[in-house]
Amino acid sequence: MSVTRSNTSARSRTPAAALLAALLLVLLAAAGCAGGNGPGPESRSSSPPGTAADAEVLAVKIDNVAPARPQTGLERADIVYVEQVEAGLSRLLAVYSSDVPPVIGPVRSARETDLELLRQFDRPVLAFSGAQSGLLPAIGRAPLDAVPPSAAPRAYFRGAERPAPHNLYLRPESIPYTASGTEAVETLGLRFGPAPPGGETEDSRTVRFPSARTTFTWSAERERWLVSMDGSPARTSEGRPLGAATVIVQNVTVRPSAFGNRSGNNTPFTETVGSGTAQVLRDGKAYEARWARTSADADTRFTTPGGERIDLAEGPLWIVYAAR
Numbered sequence: 001m002s003v004t005r006s007n008t009s010a011r012s013r014t015p016a017a018a019l020l021a022a023l024l025l026v027l028l029a030a031a032g033c034a035g036g037n038g039p040g041p042e043s044r045s046s047s048p049p050g051t052a053a054d055a056e057v058l059a060v061k062i063d064n065v066a067p068a069r070p071q072t073g074l075e076r077a078d079i080v081y082v083e084q085v086e087a088g089l090s091r092l093l094a095v096y097s098s099d100v101p102p103v104i105g106p107v108r109s110a111r112e113t114d115l116e117l118l119r120q121f122d123r124p125v126l127a128f129s130g131a132q133s134g135l136l137p138a139i140g141r142a143p144l145d146a147v148p149p150s151a152a153p154r155a156y157f158r159g160a161e162r163p164a165p166h167n168l169y170l171r172p173e174s175i176p177y178t179a180s181g182t183e184a185v186e187t188l189g190l191r192f193g194p195a196p197p198g199g200e201t202e203d204s205r206t207v208r209f210p211s212a213r214t215t216f217t218w219s220a221e222r223e224r225w226l227v228s229m230d231g232s233p234a235r236t237s238e239g240r241p242l243g244a245a246t247v248i249v250q251n252v253t254v255r256p257s258a259f260g261n262r263s264g265n266n267t268p269f270t271e272t273v274g275s276g277t278a279q280v281l282r283d284g285k286a287y288e289a290r291w292a293r294t295s296a297d298a299d300t301r302f303t304t305p306g307g308e309r310i311d312l313a314e315g316p317l318w319i320v321y322a323a324r
Helices: 015-031 112-120 133-141
Strands: 002-007 058-062 079-084 090-096 125-127 156-158 168-170 200-209 212-219 224-229 246-260 266-271 274-282 285-293 301-303 317-323
Touching (some): 058 112, 079 112, 079 266, 090 112, 112 133, 112 266, 133 246, 200 274, 200 317, 246 285
Parallel strands (some): 058 125, 079 317
Antiparallel strands (some): 002 200, 058 090, 079 090, 156 168, 246 266, 274 285, 285 301
8 A cells, every 4th residue: 555645835241132142143144245245134233123323323334346436425424434455445434424315325345444443433323235254243242233234124225227246225214323413523522623734735645555546636616635536536426526625544554354255365454543643634735643542442533743633624524544
């Protein structure tokens, strides 16, 4: 992975809870997708019915290869995480809270990285198409509400215009989640506000994975970092440019995990607990930053090298996990 810049200047259980968890694992195992490539159904929520409606956020795992583009509903996400997956490709985790579109997708399978990442939120709802059998017990133990197709079959449908597995879509109104109306960034302890002093004028920034790249190009007219995927401008399903108000390139450790896909490719695990450097892009400038997350249950803090909090430009936030 490399980054290119262009400059101009996250107890014990009662018997009932244990039984419910056991039932969850049975459902998960019965419908898991070995290797994570298939969109087959699996898993019910590990919490009692109805609790998901009180979740802070809805997170949806989104496909990000060429046959999956343009994605639907991505432009209305509060936060979009860009992660590395098998074979050096990228996949997205879109987080919704202030506004939820009627359709989101294409929906794809969960990864181990998602479980640690999502512990920053208070029991989020996770919508995903499947997961390989080895990961299912971890999903069952995770402090989230899993909502794959088996848990809410009427919430998912397949589009006729694309081949499987790039055609599974979610209708959020049919799952047990109600948007809070507040920005997801606020649940992470982040806030919108003025830019910090300094910074370098920047036209674009490219983050490269072994087999994928994401570029953000500043548009003063739109006041957005316009997104390109693998060299092609990213667009909404209506054809409009896809953009971010703030982009954070978070330099992290990406290491092999215990999981892989059917083709024998290892699934990388992105470590989001720890600390390191980052670059924050907003308002046409790049700011050097530090990130720190002391435990899986803690929020990630972004500060200047001097320790001052860095605020965000108002609008969508994209966070790209770049291997250091």
